[in-house]
Amino acid sequence: MVGAGLGGLAAAARLSTAGHRVTVLEQSDRVGGKLGWFERDGHGFDTGPSLVTLPAVYRALFTATGAPLEDRVELVRLDPAVHYRFADGTPLVMPGALDRVPGAMDDALGDGAGAQWSALLGRAAAMWRVSEGPFLRTPLQGAATLARLARNPADVTTVAPWQTLRGLGGAYLRHPHLRTLLDRYATYSGSDPRRAPAVLATVPYVEQAFGSWYVRGGLHRLGEAVADRAAERGAVLRLGCTVRQVLIEGGRAAGVELAGGERVPADVVVSGADATALYADLVPGDRRTRRARRDLARARPSLSGFVLLLALCGRTPGLGHHTVLFPEDYDAEFDAVFGRGGPPRPVADPTVYVSAPDDAALRPDADSESWFVLVNAPRHDPAGGMDWDAPGLAGRYADRVLDVLARRGLDVRDRVRWRVVRTPADLERETGSVGGSIYGTSSNGARAAFLRPANASPVPGLFLVGGSAHPGGGLPLVALSAEIVAGLVGPA
Template identity: 60%
Template sequence: MARVVVVGAGMGGLAAAARLAATEHRVTVLEQSGTYGGKLGELRRDGFAFDTGPSLLTLPRVYRDLFAETGGDLDAAVEVVPVEPTCHYRFADGSEVDLPHDPAAVPGALEAAFGAGAGREWAELMADAARLWELVGESVLQRPLNGVGDLVRRSASVRDLWALAPWRTLRAVGRRLSDPRARMLLDRYATYSGSDPRRLPGLMTVVPYVEQRYGGWYVRGGLRRLGDALFAHCRGLGVRFEFGARVTAVRAAGGGVTLAGGAVVPADVVVSDADARHLYGHLLTDRRARAPRRALARAVPSLSGFVLLLALRGRSPRPYHHRVLFPADYDAEFDALFGPDPRPVPDPTVYVCSPDDPTVAPEGHEAWFVLVNAPRQGQVDWTAPGVAEGYADRVLDVLAERGHDVRDRLLWREVRTPADWERDTGSVGGALYGSSSNGARAALLRPANRSPVPGLYLVGGSAHPGGGLPLVAMSAKIAADLIGPA
C-alpha cells in the first residue's frame, strides 16, 4: 500500500484519488481552498443557484466508467439528463438556429436555417471529424503521450498522419462551409479550449463531433452535483481530505510535499492537480523539472472568462438551456483577445446558460450564467477601480442589443473576473483551460502525466489530454494506470 498525496481537489484530482483508493493505495488530498471541485464551482444566494464553471457535460460515459470501475454507480448518485436543443444560436443579422441533441437531426436544422447545401456540407465535415476521433479518441487522448515520437508511432500509416494535418487550422477547415454563419459556428468550438480558430489545429473538429455524436448533458440541480457525487464517492473509498492546506513545495522522489508553515506530508507518490505552470515554476526545484519548465515557458496560457451571475425576476418567453449570441465581427473578438494589445472585447460573443430546473431558482424566476471570453489578469488589470463593474454594464447592454434586455428584471448580480479565477484556482492569470491549443504542439503535447521526477504524476486541465470535464477524468485514469495498484 503506497502513500499517495494528491495536490488539489479539482475534478482531475478527485478522479485520481478515487481510482487510486480503489486499488488499495492510502490517499490523502490536500486542497488550498475550503472546498473541492476546482473550477466546478457553485454560488447559492436567496434561493438561486449557479454553476460558476462548466455548464455542459459531454461524454458522460467517462464518469459512468469512473464510478463503475471504482465500485460506484453514477446514475444512482446524480440524474444526468439530455439538453434539448443542445444550443440555440443567434447571429447578428437576426437569424437563428437550434442544434438538436440528436446528431442525425443536426444537418436538417442547418439546412433549414442556412439554406440548401448547408446541412450536407456540415455532415461531410463531421464525417471527416469522425475519422479523426477514431485516430485520437483512444490512442492519443486516453493513453500517456510523451512527445512527437509517441504521436508518430501511434499513427498506423502516413495516411493517418495526413488526416491529422496539424498544419491546417480550424479556420482553414471551415472554408469548406459556404455559409459564413456555419463557419462562425465552427469557429466557436475553438473557445472550448481557450484558443483562436485561426491558429487552432483543424483536427479539433473532433470537439463539435463529440458534442453532437454523444450529446450535451446536464446534471439535475447543476453540474456541481457531479462534484458532490465524486467527493462523496472518494470519502466512501477512504480518501482523506485536508482543506486549507497550501502546498509550497513538492520534494524529490519519496519525499512528499511541504505545506505553508513548513510541515512535511510524507508520500511515496505525488499526484499534482495543480496548474502545470505553478507546479514546475514554483513547487519543484528538482533539476529534472527543467525541460518541462522550459516547454511551459514557450506555451501560451488559454484565454480567461468574464462572468455575470444574474438573478432575474420572471420567466423568458423563449427559454433555452444554452444560447450563444454572436457579434457581427467575430474576428474582432479574437484580435482583441490574442492580438499584441489584449483588451476586453467591445462587442463580444455572449454565452448564456439558464437551466429550466426548478432547483436552481425560486418559482417564476431564472438564474442566468453569462460568460464572455476575456483576457487574463495581467493582460488587463481586472482589479482596477471600475473596470469589472463597467464591463459588466457593457455586457448587459450587449445582451439588450441582441434582443435579451434583462436589466429591468435584475434582482441582483455577481461579477467574476479573471482575477477571481486566478485567486480561486491558482491558474495563471485565470486561464480557464490551462494552455491554449494555438498550434499543433500546444494542442497535442501538453505536459505529460508522468513527470521526469520519479514518483510525481500530473492530472487536470493543464496536463495531457487537456481541459474539460471528460478530459480531466481521462487524465486521472492515465495517471492511475501508470502508478498501478498497491
C-alpha cells in the same frame, strides 16, 4: 494528492480503489476546483462548466470504482442543445440528436447547409477514431506519441496536423454562419480558431454524436459525487490546506509541505494544481523540470472568461438552456483576447454565452431565473497590460455585457435583482490557475498539444492530473487524465 479539482478527485477515486492510501489536500473550503457553485437568496449558479459531454467517461469511472454514475446523479440529455443567434439575427436551434442536425441547419440557413455540416462531421468522426485511443487515452510521450499517430499515413492525412480549425472549416463549409459556428469550438480549449489544430473538429462531433448533458441540481453535484466516491473507497479529503512545496528526497517526490509547516509524507505525489504554478512554485529550481518549464513558457496560455451571475425576476419566453449570441466580427474578439494588434484587452463586442437551466433547484420561485453569463476574456496579466483588478473596470465591463445582451434581443437590465461579477483575476485567486487561464495552455499552434505537460513529470514519483496537463481541459479530458495517471502509478 494536491488539489480537489475534478481530475484530482477522479484520480483519488481510482487510486484508492487500486489499494493506495490517498490524502487529498485542497486549499479552498470546497471540492470541485473550477467546477464551482455559488448560491444566494435561493438562486444557484454553476460557475464553471455547464454541460457534460462524453458521459461514458464518467460512467466508466464510477463503474470502475464501485457503482453506476446514475446511482449518484441524474443526467439529463439536453434537447435542444443550444440556441444560437448570429449577428444578422438568424436563429439556429441545435437539436440534441445528431440525426436531426442537418434538417435544422437547412431550415435555419437554407438548403445544403446541413449537407456541408454533415460532411465536416464525417471528417471529424474519422479524426476521432484515429486520435482517441493513441492520444487522449494514452500518456504523452513526445516523439513516441507522434509515431503512434504516424503508423498509418492515411491517419496522418485524416488528422492533418498542419491544418488549422479555420482552414478545415473553409474546406468544408460554404455558409459563413457554419464557419462561425465551427470557430466557436476552438474556445472549448481556450484557443484561437486561426491557430488551433483542425483536430478540434472532434469537439462538435463528440458533442452532437454523444449528446450534451446536464446534471439535475447543477453540475457541481458531479464533483461532489466523485469526491464522495473517493471518500467511500478510503481517500481522506482535507480542505483548507495550502501546499507550499513538493518535497524531494533521494531524487524523487517524497510528499508535500503545507503552508503552516506540516509535512505530509508520500510515496507518490499527484498534482492537480495548474502546471505552470506547480513547476514555478512547488518544485522550483529542479533542473529536471527545465524542459517542462521551457515548453510552458513557449506555449500560449489559454483564454479566460468574464462572468456575470444574474439573479433575475420574471421568466424569459422561449429561453433555451444554453444560448450563444455571436458578434459581427469574431476575429476582432480573438485579436483582443490574445493580444493581436495591441495588448490583450476586454472584447468590445463579445460573443455572449448564457446558461439558464430550467431547474427548480436553481431558483427561489417559479417567477425567477438564474443566469450564468460568460464572455471570452484575456487572462489577468498586469505585467502584460491586462489588469482586471484596475479600479472600476469590472463594473464598467459588466454594464457593457448587459448592453450587448440587450442589443441582441435579451434585455434583462430592468429584471436584475442582483448580480455578481467574476473576472479572470478572481478565477486566479479562487483556483490557482495562473492568470485565470481556464485550460492552462491553449491549443494555438501545430505543436501546442505536445507542449502540454505530460502526466508523468520529470521528477520520479510526481504526476500531473487535470486540465493543465495532458490530454487537456474540459470535463471528459480531466477524467481521462485521471485514468492515465492511475495507470502510470499502478496498483498498490
